Amino acid sequence: MTFQVVLNTVIAIMWAVLWNSYTGVDFLLGYIVGIFILFVLRRFLHFDFYMRRVFAAFKLIALFIKELIMSNIDVVKVLLSPKFDIEPGIIEVPTQLKSDWELTLLASLISLTPGTLSMDFSEDKKSIFVHSIHVPDKEQMIREIHDTFEKAIMEVTH
Amino acid sequence: MTAIEWIVAILCLIGGFLSLVGGIGFIRFPDVYGRTHSATKSATLGVITVMVGTFLYFLLAEGMFSGKILLTILFVFLTAPLAALMVSRAAYRTGVPLSKLTTQDDLKKKYPEARKDVH
Numbered sequence: 001m002t003f004q005v006v007l008n009t010v011i012a013i014m015w016a017v018l019w020n021s022y023t024g025v026d027f028l029l030g031y032i033v034g035i036f037i038l039f040v041l042r043r044f045l046h047f048d049f050y051m052r053r054v055f056a057a058f059k060l061i062a063l064f065i066k067e068l069i070m071s072n073i074d075v076v077k078v079l080l081s082p083k084f085d086i087e088p089g090i091i092e093v094p095t096q097l098k099s100d101w102e103l104t105l106l107a108s109l110i111s112l113t114p115g116t117l118s119m120d121f122s123e124d125k126k127s128i129f130v131h132s133i134h135v136p137d138k139e140q141m142i143r144e145i146h147d148t149f150e151k152a153i154m155e156v157t158h
Numbered sequence: 159m160t161a162i163e164w165i166v167a168i169l170c171l172i173g174g175f176l177s178l179v180g181g182i183g184f185i186r187f188p189d190v191y192g193r194t195h196s197a198t199k200s201a202t203l204g205v206i207t208v209m210v211g212t213f214l215y216f217l218l219a220e221g222m223f224s225g226k227i228l229l230t231i232l233f234v235f236l237t238a239p240l241a242a243l244m245v246s247r248a249a250y251r252t253g254v255p256l257s258k259l260t261t262q263d264d265l266k267k268k269y270p271e272a273r274k275d276v277h
Binding site: 068084088108113120135138 | 179189195242246257264
C-alpha cells in the first residue's frame, strides 16, 4: 500500500511539472489521474488496488456519522423525558479484531457514539468492557456493535 | 438573510442545544459513569456542529478555507474518547459505586479486589 501511495504521488508531481503549474488544484488533478492509471493497471501489479481500502475507510466514516446522529437523538430523548427511565450496565463485548490499532479504533468509535462508553480491555485483548446508559437487551447490543463498527473496520484492514 | 446564513445559524443553534442537553445530563445522571457520558459525548456532536457552521461561514461567506477549524474537530475526536476511558476506568478501579439502577456489571470479575467493599 505504501508503495502505491508513493507511486501515485510521483504521478501527481509529474503531472504538475508537465503542466508547468504548481498549485494544489493541479496536484489534486494529477493525483486523480494517478488513481485512474493505477486502477487500469491493477491486474499487472502484484498487489491489491489500494483505493479499495480508501473506499472502505470512507464507508466507515459515513457509517460513523450516521450512528453519531441516530444515537444522539436517542440520548437527547432519554435525557429530556420527564420520567428518567434508564437501566445502565457494564457489558463485555467480545471482538475478533487482533491488532492494537484496530482495537483502539473500535474502542474510540464506541466511545464517540453517545450512549456507549468503552471502559476497559480484557487481559487477553479479546473483549472490550462497554458501559451503556440503557441496556434492555444485552445480546442485541453486542450484535449491533458486531454488525456495524467491527464489520466496517475489518473491511478497511483486510 | 441568505441561505448560507440560515444554514450556519441552524448548525450553531443545534450545537448550542446539544451542549445544553449535555449540561442537563450532567445534573440528571445518578453516578459518575453516566456523567462521563454526558460530559464527553453530547458535547462531541455539539462542538462538531458549531465548528462545521463556523467552517461553512468562513468558506462560503468570506471565501477563506480554514484548516484550523477542521483540525479542531480532529482533536476533539482524538481526545474525547481517551479522557472518558481514563476517567471511568480510574473511577471503577478506586471503587466508586455504580448507581442503584444498574442492571449488570461484567467488569466486576476483572477487579474483584477493588470492588470488594462496594454494594
